[in-house]
Amino acid sequence: MPALPGQRLQRGVARLLRSLDHAVLTEFVPSRGLRVDVISLSPKGEVWVIECKSCRADFASDRKWQSYLDWCDRYFWAIDCDFPVDLLPEDAGLILADPYGGEIQRMAPEAKLAGARRNKVLRDFARAAALRLQGLTDPESISAGVY
Template identity: 45%
Template sequence: MRPDPAQDGRQSATALRVQRGVGRLLLAHGFCCASEVSLATGRRTDLMALGPRGEIWIVEIKSSVADFRADSKWPDYRAACDRLFFATVPEVPAAIFPPEAGLIVTDGFAAEIVRDAPLTPLAGATRKAITLRFARTAALRLQAVTDPAAGAGPDGL
């Protein structure tokens, strides 16, 4: 059986805990989530969420201050979503996160949007392309669960 692409071994236990808590929060708000969604730029999102009206949110998970300081790619995600959030645990000081993004804090079970993200609506063509990428990622992962012997498919997801 192929390993779960959502957990490729690069995520810390804290990051996986944040992913679970944020996923629960977003689901409660009517969003569905996929982790490690590849963008046209080659970047991979920590979490991408698709809302009931087609809105696209990206959540960048930061498990520590060092994790945040080591990341310089997060501004690139703005062009691929309507709202950009950071998500972390209560032990990480909220003050380190820039106001240009929203902030979600979680203990791994419950989560709260501490600061809403500014809305920067995507252009229609960009929204369509990203939504298709999200859908293909989710469908290929479901296929991998229901038929692991089938292989990854042409996208290599």
């Protein structure tokens, strides 16, 4: 099991999203200087971004989360049962998770991506997924610079 609280939340969120038939990536970089905890592609083609918050300090120190709104159709917070929910803005979705799964408590409002932005996100998502898969099936290809 992942060691850090945020990683445990990521795992549960990823399991939830897979159960909803989403394709899921963790630690995805949509743009230079940004890294989302979880991004998924729904069966309908929606892009969801989920930011995992393990404690009050984790939330308070995050100064970039509003930038993630420009990279998804729906934005969610993922927290565990001990997180103080009242800290979170109410205009985003909410997922309650643990290392083994999760449940959507509040569906995120839809804010459709513009066509050019959607194209970039989907292209980058596909490249990241393919490169990660190749790294798993042929780890030497990464260290040899073969892509």
